[in-house]
């Protein structure tokens with residue numbers, strides 16, 4: 001009897017703890033023209049079954065087990081119009097207009113979604129376009145481009161900084177559903193810090209090299225959109241360093257003078273605009289986002305729409 005009481009209080013305690021980080025987020029998975037059946041257990045994680053209505057073909061596996069990233073499923077049906085040949089790439093359609101993918105010519109990079117499905121009448125997801133590889137001159141990035149406009153994470157396996165697609169990716173335990181640029185379920189990308197059990201090291205996300213000229217006149221601000229939810233006491237650190245200084249050196253020896261902003265703790269369940277002032281630099285420079293020990297992150301950190309603004 002005493003054992004049973006202990007067992008149940010323990011179970012309730014575990015359930016409570018597992019459920020708690022999600023309290024402000026809505027986790028329903030929807031499947032147009034189909035049905036989703038969800039069960040979950042503390043031990044196995046989610047058990048989700050996907051089924052399409054008669055006449056539709058399920059795109060993706062019919063079940064999902066576990067608590068990781070869930071690739072979204074679609075119920076597809078042929079009948080959509082052909083795409084016109086896009087500029088600087090080509091589109092291949094399959095299944096009589098049920099599925100289409102876009103590929104870009106050499107020297108061009110995909111911006112947006114790589115594929116789409118038809119629901120019988122309309123393509124469900126807006127298909128991406130092909131852009132010249134060289135960056136647009138304003139040094140902004142909305143992370144729609146597959147090459148992340150030159151942003152790179154410091155080397156780590158597994159890599160906690162990941163580009164996430166609103167149309168295709170779904171994480172049940174995370175708050176961010178839509179990016180900042182489009183705020184849509186069918187398009188948009190952003191950068192998420194995925195907490196990973198083995199990612200214990202300090203993790204940097206580093207900008208391309210920006211020209212010193214931008215900083216002349218002391219009026220430059222670097223602005224970014226941040227979604228930081230239920231992260232407890234975790235901090236996101238934003239630093240600026242000369243391009244020639246290795247990021248590890250910056251973090252170990254020049255941290256104090258490089259840090260421009262520390263965002264700490266829960267910032268709510270919305271995208272928020274933050275910015276830092278960048279004084280006149282002596283050389284070309286880079287902006288760095290840093291999180292220490294991503295493995296202990298419970299909540300969600302997302303970055304989107306980085307740009308320079310004149311004060």
Ligand SMILES: *[C@@H]1O[C@H](CO)[C@@H](O)[C@H](O)[C@H]1NC(C)=O
Pocket residue numbers: 032033119120121122123124
């Ligand atoms: C197909 O998608 C379009 C655009 O989202 C929507 O208006 C339409 O109702 C959908 N049709 C079906 C059968 O789901």
